[in-house]
Amino acid sequence: MSELMVSVSGVRGIVGEGLTPEVVTRFAQAFGAYVKKGKVVIGRDSRVSGEMFKNAVCSGLMAVGCDILDIGVCPTPTTQLAVETLEANGGLMITASHNPIMWNGLKLIGPDGLFLDAEQGQEVIKIAESKSFSFAAWDKIGVALKYSKAIEEHIQAILNLEYIDLAKIKDRGFKVVLDCVCGAGANMVPQLLDELGCEVVLLNCEPSGLFPRNPEPVPENLTELCEAVKKEAADIGIAVDPDSDRLALVSEKGEPLGEEKTLALAVKFILSKKSGSVVINASTSRVTEDIAEQYGSSVVRTKVGEIHVAKKMREIGAVIGGEGNGGVILPDIHLGRDAPVGIALILQQLAEFGGTISELNDTLPKYVITKDKVELQDLDPKAALEKIQQAYANEKLDFTDGVKIVRDKSWVHIRPSNTEPIIRVIAEAPTKEESEQLCAEVKKQAVN
Ligand code: MG
Numbered sequence: 001m002s003e004l005m006v007s008v009s010g011v012r013g014i015v016g017e018g019l020t021p022e023v024v025t026r027f028a029q030a031f032g033a034y035v036k037k038g039k040v041v042i043g044r045d046s047r048v049s050g051e052m053f054k055n056a057v058c059s060g061l062m063a064v065g066c067d068i069l070d071i072g073v074c075p076t077p078t079t080q081l082a083v084e085t086l087e088a089n090g091g092l093m094i095t096a097s098h099n100p101i102m103w104n105g106l107k108l109i110g111p112d113g114l115f116l117d118a119e120q121g122q123e124v125i126k127i128a129e130s131k132s133f134s135f136a137a138w139d140k141i142g143v144a145l146k147y148s149k150a151i152e153e154h155i156q157a158i159l160n161l162e163y164i165d166l167a168k169i170k171d172r173g174f175k176v177v178l179d180c181v182c183g184a185g186a187n188m189v190p191q192l193l194d195e196l197g198c199e200v201v202l203l204n205c206e207p208s209g210l211f212p213r214n215p216e217p218v219p220e221n222l223t224e225l226c227e228a229v230k231k232e233a234a235d236i237g238i239a240v241d242p243d244s245d246r247l248a249l250v251s252e253k254g255e256p257l258g259e260e261k262t263l264a265l266a267v268k269f270i271l272s273k274k275s276g277s278v279v280i281n282a283s284t285s286r287v288t289e290d291i292a293e294q295y296g297s298s299v300v301r302t303k304v305g306e307i308h309v310a311k312k313m314r315e316i317g318a319v320i321g322g323e324g325n326g327g328v329i330l331p332d333i334h335l336g337r338d339a340p341v342g343i344a345l346i347l348q349q350l351a352e353f354g355g356t357i358s359e360l361n362d363t364l365p366k367y368v369i370t371k372d373k374v375e376l377q378d379l380d381p382k383a384a385l386e387k388i389q390q391a392y393a394n395e396k397l398d399f400t401d402g403v404k405i406v407r408d409k410s411w412v413h414i415r416p417s418n419t420e421p422i423i424r425v426i427a428e429a430p431t432k433e434e435s436e437q438l439c440a441e442v443k444k445q446a447v448n
Helices: 021-034 050-063 076-085 118-130 150-159 166-172 189-195 223-232 260-273 287-294 306-316 339-353 357-362 381-391 432-447
Strands: 004-007 010-014 038-044 066-073 090-094 103-109 144-146 175-179 199-203 236-240 247-250 278-281 299-302 320-323 327-329 368-375 396-398 403-406 411-416 422-429
Touching: 004 118, 010 021, 021 050, 021 090, 021 103, 021 118, 038 050, 038 076, 050 066, 050 090, 050 103, 066 076, 066 150, 076 090, 076 103, 076 150, 076 339, 103 118, 150 189, 150 339, 166 339, 175 189, 175 223, 189 199, 189 236, 189 339, 199 223, 223 236, 223 247, 236 339, 247 260, 247 339, 260 278, 260 287, 260 320, 260 327, 260 339, 260 357, 278 287, 278 306, 287 299, 299 306, 306 320, 306 327, 327 339, 339 357, 368 432, 381 403, 381 411, 381 422, 381 432, 411 432, 422 432
Parallel strands: 038 066, 038 090, 066 144, 175 199, 175 236, 278 299, 278 320
Antiparallel strands: 004 010, 010 103, 090 103, 236 247, 320 327, 368 422, 396 403, 403 411, 411 422
């Protein structure tokens, strides 16, 4: 199983190298044994390798006696929600999220619709490695059924949210340019926007899996969307990643807001409706902390990774949470990052605000975040982190996840990626110069 990233986020690998049908089948068998048979929901993003891996997953699950509910090409949050609503024993989402086209993987979902945590994931890995699962006899093999209503039910759940005033959103008649990067969002988001009365200009909305650009919805990958927003004189540009759990926005001026602003806006909106605590990960912008302070709400930070945030939200009964990479988690629907939910909240917020998305963005506290990385190659991540810890020993350090150096109005966070062979370096400060300098300084220490 070399060249395979096995982590709290699931399993990811390059198709035909680390990730083969054999590996995927074995993980599906192990997962089937872990959930003790019963119903398992299967969804996938639109990747070209998705159909092949779906067949491998189905074989693996059926062979150990699981019944399958195949909900087709859909967002990750749709699969999570379907596990809950269909009362399944678990779910498997076949996706490599924002990773490039040559990748694929599995996200493992428990019966509560949450991803498996590290301990639970370890158990599946152990079963997979030791092959300690038993095969069903010919008359105990699972059955595979298709379930075609998961997307429709997800959309309905969003429209039924107490915060959504359909008439008010429709009244604004937003013109939206939508970029689904030819991912799974294309099977859901256009329909959601249609229900919200938007005039939608579709960009990369064929769910072909042939991503026309780097699929991560970060500003440098959204130039086509920015141009289209300007050309179409649209009110807003919307980008989602291939499995549609991350959401990024582009202003009516054709400028990316930066994916950190997605969660900040959603938090501001929810806290204006409901008081309660907020959970974000260690790398999320402090804009959210400032907003929470304005509303007298507390913020709890967790390790990076959806499951850490989701579990903490459940534990303390948070009203909203998420990750700064564009992942909004609204517990009213389910405890998973959900781009379609984020879209509905932000359009409702914009409708109530009355002005443009730029004006709304201007109401947020100003910080600049710089995201950089160090390629690991021969570098030992542990040694690199220790070097940084020593170099900054006199400062305020936080070890929630990797090392975070916390200053008065700025911070820099260094942690090994869960999904790629890199160390992430993220800094935030009141100005671009300061935040870039912080990143550069720490990077230098890491490779020294
Ligand atoms: Mg994703």
